[in-house]
Amino acid sequence: MKNILLATTIVALTFTGCSSTKVKPPKVHYTKPTPSKEKVFKKAMREVALSTRNDSRYTKMELNTPEKKMWFKNLMYLLWDRQITRNEFISRGLKKYPKHAYEFTFVAHGFQK
Template structure:
């Protein structure tokens, strides 16, 4: 009997000795909860980029555009207004600059041109290969 009590006491001390009360977070409703802050990503469009970045982007953009000509499945989009051209160039720039992901690029493109998923995927893959 004494042996069982001694064993139980040692076990209790072993478990309680490992507890660090300072590491237990408080979950009381009055305690403020800190939420992690998302990293701030500076969104810059093509027109406001530095001349060096514009030149690097332009080189990659021309290379990707040239590669579309050799793909029979690629169909040009109706970028028939200055506004549409500027939108598409800025969308490509944001992808190229890492401001948006490949998936975000495709989703935003398909939202305006739903019949051109292949083309947006093609462009996104082209920029991905240039990195």
């Protein structure tokens, strides 16, 4: 009985040794917009921005610094260019602005029409 318990413990310890390694997520390289894509993106971005005015539930996010504005614009571009999914867009947005789930969902669906 002691031998079985000892053998089971040893086997269990070998499994935990194998499962403790960290897996690094692959690095993803995003492409920046070309001038022609930038023009089309800006038009789409304006349309989404204008559509927020018609929604009483949409609350403007505090993008009160150039860095925050650039972060949001880049995030929207990645979504628009289909370099990230809607869910990834919403998830990344909620990491910085956790109280704006409705707004990120609204924008995500606005670009995917």
